[in-house]
Amino acid sequence: LEVHAAPTGLAEIAAPPAPGEEQPPLAPDEVTILGQLDATYLVVQHGRDLLLVDQHRAAERVIFDRLMAQPRRLARQLLAVPVTLELAPDEAAAVEDYREALGEMGFEVEPFGGSSYLLRSVPAQLTHSNPEEVVGGMIAELAQWQSSDELGERREAMLASVACHAAIKAGQRLSPPEMQKxxxxxxxxQTPAVCPHGDPVIVTMEGALIDRKFGRS
Amino acid sequence: LEVHAAPTGLAEIAAPPAPGEEQPPLAPDEVTILGQLDATYLVVQHGRDLLLVDQHRAAERVIFDRLMAQPRRLARQLLAVPVTLELAPDEAAAVEDYREALGEMGFEVEPFGGSSYLLRSVPAQLTHSNPEEVVGGMIAELAQWQSSDELGERREAMLASVACHAAIKAGQRLSPPEMQKxxxxxxxxQTPAVCPHGDPVIVTMEGALIDRKFGRS
Known part of the structure; x- marks a missing residue:
């Protein structure tokens, strides 16, 4: 059975709030998870408002904040079985340039002959992630950076890259407990609404606006 | 714990589509109910789109269509215990004016002395509703109508009033099976998007629009 409906559209959505604009607090205990939309966004009730939460960016924000809260030299976890990385020439060059910075972040990488490298440890925070995927994505990103100057200034960018590659992906189905957590x-x-790259994590549809769109104001 | 977030807003929502505008079909088997927002709107996933469904207007549309599909003289169900109605003078006058029309709709109402009336039956379609509330609301509405002229033309308006008073209210919590049904x-x-009074039942937020608001287009 298919019926033809004429749904009204929620077409225009506002720009992000101006910096410094006053925002209402989000109290975690007033939040109810309704479900997952398209395996990409979590649909959340907060009081009378409907929130959409980008699951990948939310996970990025959580991991990034945990990494930033660590001492400069992150706690590392030795891998039971080291991971062999086969690198392209520009990736191998990036590993050489950034070897010390990678080590500070918990990624011990050592040459293994030719284009091969061995990954011996990962940040302790990431032991539940796929280490090959995280370090592979990160090295590919490092290889695109222009130079190894200002390494110190790039710590945040490197941690954002780690968080991105370790985070839950869009398209991944989550169980209700995973959504809750x-x-x-x-x-x-501290800043749940913006991911480490500055993109929105939460889009809000206020209850009063919903009422207006139904002509119930 | 309370944190201050800066959520982006879903602020502007489009006007209803122009009459005759082409609309995509809504296939019931592609629909997933995520939950209830503010005990008023059902939050529904349809493919990549998010739909909000006004529960009261949805129930109005369902009941109205069932009543309209009946023969002119609706099947009635005698009440096991007749309901006594205490009416204001204008309400009693409305009952006298509309007695025959009420009877055709399945509401047998007879004088019971003074301002009292007895309700002996209701439309068979409404046996699960609270008869006192349905007929009480309807008589109060009849009392506000200007005249009893064009009774025939008012059949639709009367059925819309019955549907309104018999329908699930906003603010009523529903179980998952009730939402499903x-x-x-x-x-x-045939026209799920508009209630018998012409108000929107469904407001749609398209998946592509959501992506754009997250900067994921």
Whole structure:
């Protein structure tokens, strides 16, 4: 059975709030997870408002904040079985340039002959992630950076890259407990609405606006 | 714990589509109910789109269509215990004016002395509703109408009033099976997006629009 409906559209959505604009607090205990939309956004009730939460960016924010809260030299976890990385020439060059910075972040990488490298450890925070995927994505990103200057200034960018590659992806189905934990962890951060790259994590549809769109104001 | 977030807003929502505008079909089997927002709107996933469904208007549309599909003289169900109605003078006058029309709709109302009336039956379609509330609301509405002229033309308005007073209210919590049934019944009607009074039942936020608001286009 298919019926033809004429749904009204929620077409225009506002720009992000101006910097410094006053925003209402989000209290984690007033939040109810309704479900997952398109395996990409979490649909959340907060009081009378409807929130959409980008699951990948939420996870990025959570991981990034945890990494930033660590001492400069991150705690590392030796891998039971080292991971062999086969690198392209520009990637191998990036590993050589950034070897010390990678080590500070918990990634011990050593030459293994030719284009091969061995990954011996990962940041302790990331032991539940796929280490090959995280370090592979990160090295590919490092290889695109222009120079190894200002390494210190790039610590945040490197941690954002780690967080990005370690985070839950869009398109990944989550169980209700996984959704609960992600949203609770996100709301416990200081800036849950913006990911480490500056993109929106949360888009809000206010209850009063919804009422107006139904002509119920 | 309370944190201050800076959520981006879904602020502007489009006007209803122009009459005759082409609309995509809504296939009931592609619909997933995520939950209830503010005990007023059902939050529904349809493919990549997010739909909000006004539960009261959805129930109005379902009941109205069922009543309209009946013969002119609606099947009635005698009440096991007749309901006594205490009416204001204008309400009693309305009952006298509309007695025959009420009878055709399944509401047998007879004088019971003074301002009292007895309700002996209701439309068979409404046996699960609270008869006192349905007929009480309807008589109060009849009392505000200007005249009893054009009774025939008013059949639709009277059925819309019955549907309104018999329908699930905003603010009523629904179980998941109740939500499922309401949405399935709504999508089986010919015009699910508009209630009998012409107000929107469904507001749609398209998946592509959501992506754009997150800067993911």
């Amino acid at each position: 992600l949203v609770a962890d996100l709301l416990a951060t | 309401l949405v399935a019944d709504l999508l089986a009607t």
